[in-house]
Amino acid sequence: MSQPRSWRGKAGRTMETQERRWIGRDLKRREDPALVTGKARFTNDVSLPGMLHAAVLRSPHAHARILSIDADAARELPGVHAVLTGRDALELIDPVPCFAAEPVEERAIAVEKVRYNGEAVVAVAADSRYVAEDALGRVRVEWETLEPVADAEAAMEPGAPLVHENLDSNVVYDQTFTFGDVEGDFARADRVIRRRLRWPRAAPAPMEPSGAVCAYDSAAGRMDVWSNTNMLNFVAWTIAGTLKMPPHRVNFHPMYTGGSFGSKHVLGKQVAIAGALSKATGRPVKFMEDRADNLMANDSQGPERVYDAELAVTDEGDLLSLRLHTVDDYGAYFMFAITGNTNMMAQISGPYTISSVETGIKAVLTNKNQQTVFRGAGSDVGNWVLERLVDAAANELGLDGIELRRKNFIQPDQFPYKIPTGNVYDSGNYPAVLELALGHADLDHWRAEQERARAEGRYIGIGIATAQQRSTYFSTEFWFHNPAPATGLTTSPESVRIGIGPTGGLTVTMFSPFWGNSPETVVSQVVAEEFGVDPEEVAVDYDSTMHGLPSAGPGGSRMTVMLSGAVRGAAAKVKKKMFDIAAHLLEASPDDLELADGRVWVKGFPVEERSLSIADIGMKAYWHKLELPEGMEGGLEGSYTYDHPYASMPSDDRTDLGAFYPIMGHACHVAVVEVDAETGRVEFLKYLAAHDVGTVVNPRSLQGQIRGGIAQGIGIALYEEVRYGPEGENLSASLDEYLLPGAPDVPRVEVLHHETPSPFTEYGVKGGGEGGRMVAPPAVTRAVEDALSPLGVKIGALPITPEKILTLTQGREA
Amino acid sequence: MHQEDIVIVTLKVNGVERPLAVEPRRLLCDALREDLGLTGTNLGCEQGVCGSCTVLVDGESVRSCLMFAVQAGGCEITTVEGLASGETLHPLQAAFWEKQALQCGFCTPGFLMAGVELLRRNPEPDEAGVRAALAGNTCRCTGYEHIVDAVLAAADGAARERTFAEEPEVDVAAEVVAREGR
Numbered sequence: 001m002s003q004p005r006s007w008r009g010k011a012g013r014t015m016e017t018q019e020r021r022w023i024g025r026d027l028k029r030r031e032d033p034a035l036v037t038g039k040a041r042f043t044n045d046v047s048l049p050g051m052l053h054a055a056v057l058r059s060p061h062a063h064a065r066i067l068s069i070d071a072d073a074a075r076e077l078p079g080v081h082a083v084l085t086g087r088d089a090l091e092l093i094d095p096v097p098c099f100a101a102e103p104v105e106e107r108a109i110a111v112e113k114v115r116y117n118g119e120a121v122v123a124v125a126a127d128s129r130y131v132a133e134d135a136l137g138r139v140r141v142e143w144e145t146l147e148p149v150a151d152a153e154a155a156m157e158p159g160a161p162l163v164h165e166n167l168d169s170n171v172v173y174d175q176t177f178t179f180g181d182v183e184g185d186f187a188r189a190d191r192v193i194r195r196r197l198r199w200p201r202a203a204p205a206p207m208e209p210s211g212a213v214c215a216y217d218s219a220a221g222r223m224d225v226w227s228n229t230n231m232l233n234f235v236a237w238t239i240a241g242t243l244k245m246p247p248h249r250v251n252f253h254p255m256y257t258g259g260s261f262g263s264k265h266v267l268g269k270q271v272a273i274a275g276a277l278s279k280a281t282g283r284p285v286k287f288m289e290d291r292a293d294n295l296m297a298n299d300s301q302g303p304e305r306v307y308d309a310e311l312a313v314t315d316e317g318d319l320l321s322l323r324l325h326t327v328d329d330y331g332a333y334f335m336f337a338i339t340g341n342t343n344m345m346a347q348i349s350g351p352y353t354i355s356s357v358e359t360g361i362k363a364v365l366t367n368k369n370q371q372t373v374f375r376g377a378g379s380d381v382g383n384w385v386l387e388r389l390v391d392a393a394a395n396e397l398g399l400d401g402i403e404l405r406r407k408n409f410i411q412p413d414q415f416p417y418k419i420p421t422g423n424v425y426d427s428g429n430y431p432a433v434l435e436l437a438l439g440h441a442d443l444d445h446w447r448a449e450q451e452r453a454r455a456e457g458r459y460i461g462i463g464i465a466t467a468q469q470r471s472t473y474f475s476t477e478f479w480f481h482n483p484a485p486a487t488g489l490t491t492s493p494e495s496v497r498i499g500i501g502p503t504g505g506l507t508v509t510m511f512s513p514f515w516g517n518s519p520e521t522v523v524s525q526v527v528a529e530e531f532g533v534d535p536e537e538v539a540v541d542y543d544s545t546m547h548g549l550p551s552a553g554p555g556g557s558r559m560t561v562m563l564s565g566a567v568r569g570a571a572a573k574v575k576k577k578m579f580d581i582a583a584h585l586l587e588a589s590p591d592d593l594e595l596a597d598g599r600v601w602v603k604g605f606p607v608e609e610r611s612l613s614i615a616d617i618g619m620k621a622y623w624h625k626l627e628l629p630e631g632m633e634g635g636l637e638g639s640y641t642y643d644h645p646y647a648s649m650p651s652d653d654r655t656d657l658g659a660f661y662p663i664m665g666h667a668c669h670v671a672v673v674e675v676d677a678e679t680g681r682v683e684f685l686k687y688l689a690a691h692d693v694g695t696v697v698n699p700r701s702l703q704g705q706i707r708g709g710i711a712q713g714i715g716i717a718l719y720e721e722v723r724y725g726p727e728g729e730n731l732s733a734s735l736d737e738y739l740l741p742g743a744p745d746v747p748r749v750e751v752l753h754h755e756t757p758s759p760f761t762e763y764g765v766k767g768g769g770e771g772g773r774m775v776a777p778p779a780v781t782r783a784v785e786d787a788l789s790p791l792g793v794k795i796g797a798l799p800i801t802p803e804k805i806l807t808l809t810q811g812r813e814a
Numbered sequence: 815m816h817q818e819d820i821v822i823v824t825l826k827v828n829g830v831e832r833p834l835a836v837e838p839r840r841l842l843c844d845a846l847r848e849d850l851g852l853t854g855t856n857l858g859c860e861q862g863v864c865g866s867c868t869v870l871v872d873g874e875s876v877r878s879c880l881m882f883a884v885q886a887g888g889c890e891i892t893t894v895e896g897l898a899s900g901e902t903l904h905p906l907q908a909a910f911w912e913k914q915a916l917q918c919g920f921c922t923p924g925f926l927m928a929g930v931e932l933l934r935r936n937p938e939p940d941e942a943g944v945r946a947a948l949a950g951n952t953c954r955c956t957g958y959e960h961i962v963d964a965v966l967a968a969a970d971g972a973a974r975e976r977t978f979a980e981e982p983e984v985d986v987a988a989e990v991v992a993r994e995g996r
């Protein structure tokens with residue numbers, strides 16, 4: 001295991017000694033001009049000659065058998081080109097990709113029965129979306145309604161109706177993992193803090209819904225797909241399987257993506273609907289979800305968990321052991337298995353030296369749209385549960401919450417640090433992050449304000465959370481929950497190609513799409529760093545899967561880390577060839593050369609005549625074969641597939657999960673709120689976020705991610721919940737009902753950075769894409785609880801809506 | 815589609831007259847995006863909630879997913895494509911870039927149109943005013959702070975320009991009235 005590199009402190013920022021020219025510069029994003037002028041091309045902007053438009057009839061029932069479908073009237077409508085029931089589609093498409101070991105089959109269009117309100121029953125392709133929707137109105141379905149299982153508790157009852165009849169039970173997964181001496185630590189404890197905690201079902205709800213345009217060419221035996229699905233070169237081949245096509249004949253074009261937050265990893269269903277209709281009609285077909293489609297059937301809802309949570313502590317405030325048992329409502333299908341629960345095992349013990357952990361997981365199938373992942377992927381829940389327990393411990397022990405945290409932090413000299421589950425934290429400096437935050441929080445002022453407000457009968461509260469933000473996932477997390485020898489997927493790659501043309505222009509090609517972060521900006525900064533050129537001179541492009549290299553795409557806060565690594569690897573190959581050519585022409589040894597300011601120089605001879613520009617070398621590589629070293633291949637390009645920089649296998653008995661999320665960031669959030677006891681509204685008086693995600697590549701891009709993530713964290717803490725009624729009816733299928741925070745609801749956020757470089761990644765970069773959302777919920781929850789503490793209120797469930805606050809305040813006051 | 819269902823309507827979009835043959839039920843957003851190829855206007859909900867489809871109709875912001883194309887006949891419509899002049903960004907577009915008021919950019923055209931309208935009505939808004947004026951637009955990526963900063967910066971820039979260019983002719987009394995009236 002390598003040691004952290006040397007670094008020094010500088011005005012509240014920890015920096016590597018090495019000065020960098022472009023990495024760390026606060027450059028404007030190069031993605032933005034196309035986006036602010038409306039020129040960027042999103043999936044819904046694709047229009048092809050002869051293209052048809054699809055619409056989908058959705059089940060009005062949560063659980064029902066399809067007895068018959070009469071679609072004749074729909075087929076007869078002028079302008080309609082294809083009407084597919086689930087049965088009709090059997091010839092055209094196979095089940096959608098499912099990455100679970102359990103036999104839970106999902107089809108893009110339901111065949112025998114529907115398992116949630118909103119499941120697709122019929123898909124139509126027509127000249128326009130209008131006609132397609134007219135046709136849906138003419139379809140008659142005969143249903144036999146079945147008793148729905150509308151929540152996890154009901155689903156676990158003996159004799160409950162089965163969501164999938166091929167399973168014996170709706171409890172699709174039930175395991176308890178023990179890491180370390182949990183029994184012993186609980187026996188040693190002076191006290192056990194116990195809480196029952198509920199995390200609400202939520203939806204990523206990016207502003208752009210999911211969709212696909214598919215163009216099937218039967219003559220060429222090929223399908224072209226323009227879709228905002230994200231994991232192109234990693235799993236698109238499984239979607240090709242759904243389309244019953246050989247994967248190398250399905251070409252996915254990377255599209256600009258209007259946000260994902262976990263919702264667009266694998267759009268098997270959306271692609272399958274457009275693809276099946278394209279096969280049926282022989283014409284390109286666009287299927288774009290509308291918002292109701294997205295909120296009812298996108299397959300991206302977040303966890304809905306109830307925890308029985310216990311923290312073993314000593315009277316002095318040592319946190320010894322953690323015991324978490326959860327029932328998690330997975331909805332009707334199981335596409336990513338229990339990824340949301342395995343994910344949080346990466347940082348389940350937080351920034352603390354907790355020495356043992358037990359975690360029991362019951363995954364339950366119900367008649368709801370399925371859970372997959374939402375930004376944070378379960379680690380958001382883990383942070384909230386742990387910080388709730390730590391706050392409760394402080395309360396019960398009569399200790400200051402900040403002191404309690406400080407006392408239990410893993411110390412800077414303890415890294416790399418292996419936590420009980422086996423995951424490794426690469427580096428960090430948690431006390432420094434806390435001090436940075438406290439240095440700007442002005443807590444004395446806010447405590448005085450709180451006192452003053454209380455005297456006036458107003459409620460001001462302060463919430464602090466110190467929590468982890470794991471980054472750069474490793475693919476063992478997808479399967480290590482299955483008790484079997486360790487044989488699963490061990491790749492999580494990202495590739496780029498760098499080409500230098502005959503005039504010296506640099507082009508970088510990526511194989512994962514733009515999804516709302518800044519991949520073009522990041523890549524051009526890193527290339528500029530490597531070649532000593534201006535980032536603006538670098539051209540950046542994307543390529544489709546037929547030309548693709550292994551690339552897992554966005555997810556798990558990995559892209560800045562992985563793209564930086566891939567660029568560095570590709571740059572090394574290109575530079576090697578440049579040096580070989582230059583050495584030949586300058587009659588020097590490659591070892592005596594260096595690249596600076598866009599030229600290759602002979603070390604110690606800073607004279608232009610003894611140097612070559614990148615353009616000089618590019619021209620030789622393209623046009624002057626006879627001047628190249630003997631036998632050298634022409635051209636000047638290099639590609640590199642960078643894989644996880646530090647990971648290991650789980651043990652067969654799964655008492656050690658191995659390192660699977662080791663590039664570990666950390667953050668401290670401070671929220672100050674005022675709760676209006678009359679209206680239930682929570683107003684932010686201050687919000688501060690200190691983050692450590694290693695070397696920062698582009699500060700404004702990172703700050704955008706942090707602030708946006710915090711808005712989502714505030715959303716889940718105060719507003720957001722996917723709600724189902726007692727019959728399993730979706731009660732939040734519009735943005736009127738699924739409330740997203742608006743501009744007046746989100747405060748300014750003071751963002752501070754502390755940089756502890758990762759010893760494992762190139763340039764010390766860590767991923768920061770999810771941290772805002774992972775750390776805000778506990779800080780906001782605590783702030784509201786602290787505000788209402790004169791009423792003796794304890795908060796164990798989110799979201800804390802105005803209605804709930806009124807119940808709490810008026811209930812207690814009454 | 816029956817012939818008798820078709821209505822001929824002329825929209826003036828970004829300064830150019832565009833005659834269209836549409837069904838009465840065709841939404842303005844679809845006419846702009848599909849019939850005229852102006853795909854900068856995005857559809858986030860088609861429920862009239864998110865504001866991503868906002869365009870200006872005779873200077874007023876309108877959700878183009880809630881208006882029929884035939885209702886806009888004879889009206890002047892401005893979409894995001896009409897903001898820049900040639901390669902020069904509109905000052906609010908430039909401010910959005912400068913302040914990184916976007917991440918995925920999907921909501922951005924709607925925010926720009928709402929922001930243009932706001933600044934026309936109230937050239938010197940304060941932060942609360944900007945937040946209130948943008949309350950009808952949803953952004954899932956940014957947390958709004960950078961958007962608010964961009965609008966305030968554009969207002970600032972415009973104010974500076976006004977002072978610079980119009981100083982000799984400022985009618986102080988009229989300006990005071992205008993400000994108080996806002």
Ligand code: FES
Pocket residue numbers: 856857858859860861862863864865866867868877878879880
């Ligand atoms: S698309 Fe028109 S308001 Fe959302």
Ligand code: FES
Pocket residue numbers: 207258259516915916917918919920921922952953954955956
């Ligand atoms: S920038 Fe993505 S929704 Fe606003």
